[in-house]
Amino acid sequence: MFDIVSFFPRAVVQSVPLLCGSTGETITEKSGNLNLGIPGIMYVGAISGVIGAFFYEQSLKAADKPINTFLGILIPMVCCLIGSLVMGLIYSFLTVSLRANQNVTGLALTTFGVGFGNFFGGSLIKLTGSEVPSIALSATHGCFVHKLPFAKNLGWFGRMFLNYGFLVYISVIIAFVAAYILRHTRHGLNLRAVGENPATADAAGINVGRYKYFATCIGSMIAGLGGLFYIMDYASGVWSNEGFGDRGWLAIALVIFTIWRPNIGVFASILFGALYILYLYIPTGANQAIKEFYKMIPYVVTIIVLVATSMRKKKENQPPESLGIPYFREER
Amino acid sequence: MIGTFHYNLKHLLELVNKEVSGLDQQVPAVAMRNITKTFNSGAVVANKDVSINVFRGEILALLGENGSGKTTLMNMLSGIYFPDDGQIFVDGKEVVIRSPKDALDLGIGMIHQHFKLVDVLTATENIILGLKEEGKLDLKKAAQRVKDICDQYGFELDPYQKVYNMSVSQKQTVEIIKVLYRKADILILDEPTAVLTPQETNSLFNVLRNMKADGKAVIIITHKLNEVKEISDYVDVLRHGEFIGSLKTSESTTQEMTNMMVGRQVSLNIDRPDPVGQDPRLKIKDLTVRSEDGVLKLDHVSFEALGGEVLGIAGISGSGQKELLEAIAGLQVTEEGSIMYVNEDGAEEELLNQDPNKIRRKGITLSFVPEDRLGMGLVGNMDLADNMMLRSFRAGKSPFTDRKAPRKLAEQVVDELEVVTPGISTAVRRLSGGNVQKVLVGREIAETPRVLMTAYAVRGLDINSSYTIYNLINEQKKKGVAVIYVGEDLDVLIELADRIVVLCDGKLSGILDARKTDKNEVGLYMTSLHGEGGEENE
Numbered sequence: 077m078f079d080i081v082s083f084f085p086r087a088v089v090q091s092v093p094l095l096c097g098s099t100g101e102t103i104t105e106k107s108g109n110l111n112l113g114i115p116g117i118m119y120v121g122a123i124s125g126v127i128g129a130f131f132y133e134q135s136l137k138a139a140d141k142p143i144n145t146f147l148g149i150l151i152p153m154v155c156c157l158i159g160s161l162v163m164g165l166i167y168s169f170l171t172v173s174l175r176a177n178q179n180v181t182g183l184a185l186t187t188f189g190v191g192f193g194n195f196f197g198g199s200l201i202k203l204t205g206s207e208v209p210s211i212a213l214s215a216t217h218g219c220f221v222h223k224l225p226f227a228k229n230l231g232w233f234g235r236m237f238l239n240y241g242f243l244v245y246i247s248v249i250i251a252f253v254a255a256y257i258l259r260h261t262r263h264g265l266n267l268r269a270v271g272e273n274p275a276t277a278d279a280a281g282i283n284v285g286r287y288k289y290f291a292t293c294i295g296s297m298i299a300g301l302g303g304l305f306y307i308m309d310y311a312s313g314v315w316s317n318e319g320f321g322d323r324g325w326l327a328i329a330l331v332i333f334t335i336w337r338p339n340i341g342v343f344a345s346i347l348f349g350a351l352y353i354l355y356l357y358i359p360t361g362a363n364q365a366i367k368e369f370y371k372m373i374p375y376v377v378t379i380i381v382l383v384a385t386s387m388r389k390k391k392e393n394q395p396p397e398s399l400g401i402p403y404f405r406e407e408r
Numbered sequence: 409m410i411g412t413f414h415y416n417l418k419h420l421l422e423l424v425n426k427e428v429s430g431l432d433q434q435v436p437a438v439a440m441r442n443i444t445k446t447f448n449s450g451a452v453v454a455n456k457d458v459s460i461n462v463f464r465g466e467i468l469a470l471l472g473e474n475g476s477g478k479t480t481l482m483n484m485l486s487g488i489y490f491p492d493d494g495q496i497f498v499d500g501k502e503v504v505i506r507s508p509k510d511a512l513d514l515g516i517g518m519i520h521q522h523f524k525l526v527d528v529l530t531a532t533e534n535i536i537l538g539l540k541e542e543g544k545l546d547l548k549k550a551a552q553r554v555k556d557i558c559d560q561y562g563f564e565l566d567p568y569q570k571v572y573n574m575s576v577s578q579k580q581t582v583e584i585i586k587v588l589y590r591k592a593d594i595l596i597l598d599e600p601t602a603v604l605t606p607q608e609t610n611s612l613f614n615v616l617r618n619m620k621a622d623g624k625a626v627i628i629i630t631h632k633l634n635e636v637k638e639i640s641d642y643v644d645v646l647r648h649g650e651f652i653g654s655l656k657t658s659e660s661t662t663q664e665m666t667n668m669m670v671g672r673q674v675s676l677n678i679d680r681p682d683p684v685g686q687d688p689r690l691k692i693k694d695l696t697v698r699s700e701d702g703v704l705k706l707d708h709v710s711f712e713a714l715g716g717e718v719l720g721i722a723g724i725s726g727s728g729q730k731e732l733l734e735a736i737a738g739l740q741v742t743e744e745g746s747i748m749y750v751n752e753d754g755a756e757e758e759l760l761n762q763d764p765n766k767i768r769r770k771g772i773t774l775s776f777v778p779e780d781r782l783g784m785g786l787v788g789n790m791d792l793a794d795n796m797m798l799r800s801f802r803a804g805k806s807p808f809t810d811r812k813a814p815r816k817l818a819e820q821v822v823d824e825l826e827v828v829t830p831g832i833s834t835a836v837r838r839l840s841g842g843n844v845q846k847v848l849v850g851r852e853i854a855e856t857p858r859v860l861m862t863a864y865a866v867r868g869l870d871i872n873s874s875y876t877i878y879n880l881i882n883e884q885k886k887k888g889v890a891v892i893y894v895g896e897d898l899d900v901l902i903e904l905a906d907r908i909v910v911l912c913d914g915k916l917s918g919i920l921d922a923r924k925t926d927k928n929e930v931g932l933y934m935t936s937l938h939g940e941g942g943e944e945n946e
Contacts, residue, residue, distance in 0.1 A: 276524040280538030
């Protein structure tokens with residue numbers, strides 16, 4: 077058997093972008109917006125953070141000063157949140173205010189986001205004039221992976237649960253808080269009503285448009301954090317074009333897998349993360365094809381869950397009823 | 409003229425009341441004065457110069473045919489529309505109502521015909537939705553308040569039940585409590601009984617009486633005269649958007665109300681021509697149907713439908729009527745039994761497991777009007793002509809469809825059934841409920857069927873349109889068609905049908921001769937097998 081104590085932390089760091097993406101998408105979908113732009117938004121969140129960190133590090137280099145941990149975290153984080161917020165606003169404006177088709181808008185945003193990331197990523201690489209097609213932000217990475225100093229001394233428990241950068245904990249906290257808000261607060265109740273039946277929510281005096289905007293934008297920002305984590309923590313501060321891969325789509329699959337519950341997402345994302353890297357831990361030999369089969373597992377599992385929930389037809393486990401449908405008050 | 413007279417009479421009575429019971433009676437809870445509302449910048453006049461009064465501790469019935477402007481008038485009171493002209497007074501003070509929220513702040517709550525509820529939420533969650541109360545969300549406390557309201561007025565409701573598990577009447581209860589929870593004391597109910605069984609209607613009326621006793625003002629929009637008689641204190645009649653008159657219920661007759669509503673003398677008797685031929689058309693034997701989750705919906709039901717006869721089917725809603733009709737139409741998977749069809753030559757053939765289209769072509773048509781009216785049979789976004797084409801697009805050999813015939817048919821249906829529509833290229837969902845039904849029933853009848861099945865054909869229709877439909881059914885009967893009529897209104901069923909098949913919980917409770925039975929007997933058969941329960945209780 078393989079070594080669980082070293083496998084688990086790798087699954088966890090693998091899971092964080094998925095968790096952020098799926099928490100964000102769950103909040104968005106609860107408002108009835110099916111945001112397929114999440115992969116693009118995570119890309120934009122990542123590159124925005126990279127841009128912020130890059131110029132901060134450049135200015136430090138020019139002044140020959142050491143990095144300030146607080147600013148080193150704050151600048152990329154704020155850039156990331158603004159970048160993904162703008163993406164969320166674009167999506168909301170198109171689908172809520174102009175009532176454009178949500179699928180088309182989302183897919184367009186994904187294409188746009190990936191292109192946006194690659195364009196600015198490429199530009200920064202040119203600026204550095206480096207030989208390798210990537211940007212290394214090791215100082216910023218250092219800020220993001222500050223760990224509890226005593227974690228390593230706590231044996232397997234410390235190594236499995238306490239030995240992570242702060243974004244890991246933040247993403248878990250966000251997921252649990254989101255789950256609590258959705259289930260146990262007035263705003264959560266109103267938000268669910270908007271996603272299920274906007275006409276009813278409207279009649280009850282809930283501002284449908286505002287809930288959709290807020291849910292989508294907050295969801296986008298949470299998803300953007302996932303992109304930031306991927307670069308600054310997981311990838312050791314190294315941006316390379318297309319490096320993020322298909323994690324955005326996996327995050328959307330995760331929403332279905334968790335039947336729209338962010339608290340389940342915390343565990344499900346670790347499972348997905350584990351499945352995602354399983355091929356590294358199982359000897360596959362030189363045969364690349366088998367490796368690809370292992371990579372498929374998360375998607376297969378999602379399909380199985382989809383089939384299972386569809387067959388059981390439990391109302392609570394279905395997607396929000398008006399998911400993907402624009403709301404227009406005067407429509408009969 | 410007669411209307412004006414009664415209007416004056418009412419005011420006279422008010423004056424008398426004032427003398428008798430002191431000051432709190434004199435100011436109407438709501439007074440609408442000279443209300444006018446037009447749509448399409450004046451092209452359509454929905455209400456013209458309408459004035460009504462509603463008093464606390466009274467139930468006012470707003471009576472009128474489909475499209476007479478009852479709902480529009482009430483929508484202005486509940487903040488959905490804004491009047492073009494006129495004033496609204498609440499407790500004597502002039503008010504401006506711009507939104508449903510304004511209305512609720514004034515204590516006016518409306519229960520619409522189409523429920524606005526979120527399926528996956530519980531009753532309580534639906535009730536408190538959108539409320540801006542201080543502090544943490546406390547569902548337990550809210551549920552307790554819901555329970556209190558239930559106890560106070562005699563509702564039966566589990567505060568934690570999910571809406572998707574509820575029957576129509578339970579959903580209506582949630583809607584009413586929603587309004588009461590927001591402390592409304594002026595309640596407007598838009599055709600509340602259209603979807604209820606007689607038993608459910610009774611318990612609703614009991615609740616309304618409790619509210620009345622509690623000093624609330626209640627307005628009920630309806631066109632069912634027997635209900636008006638039963639529940640209301642006053643009746644205000646509207647016709648073509650205009651106020652016709654006000655009657656005191658206890659001093660007027662249904663004939664008088666009908667005449668005011670329709671504007672001419674109307675016969676309230678339903679024709680029942682003698683059956684012709686009476687050759688067996690359908691022989692149903694031991695039909696058993698189980699729903700997807702294993703519940704027995706029909707249990708060994710056997711009967712025959714004869715040509716030239718109207719066979720009524722009675723039963724509490726959900727007793728298997730839908731499954732029965734769908735099984736005959738080939739839309740329902742059956743477990744056991746047989747449905748034999750006797751064709752023109754007298755030969756019998758099994759209908760079970762046949763393709764619905766083939767069954768249709770044999771001349772067996774089904775027009776089912778579901779609770780939401782549009783759900784089955786018509787496509788809301790398509791226009792009248794295209795909806796007619798849904799039945800004919802397979803006809804002909806050419807790869808292109810024939811558009812002329814359906815257009816003609818649509819025109820014919822509009823013409824004969826007096827469908828109110830801007831034209832035959834109007835999307836069906838834009839028509840009012842009654843007109844949608846006419847289109848559906850009209851199309852089914854146009855196919856010259858040998859067996860015509862209609863379910864709830866007059867659901868929500870006003871008296872005039874209902875009679876049009878009864879006449880259509882009788883015409884088919886005279887042509888020798890076997891008509892199977894599923895209806896809710898027992899009075900109508902007994903007057904229209906020749907024989908009545910009564911279902912009780914999926915079982916055949918009895919087949920009654922409509923000419924010899926009465927409402928009580930049918931009701932007894934509906935609630936207990938073979939009408940036995942009644943005797944047992946004694």
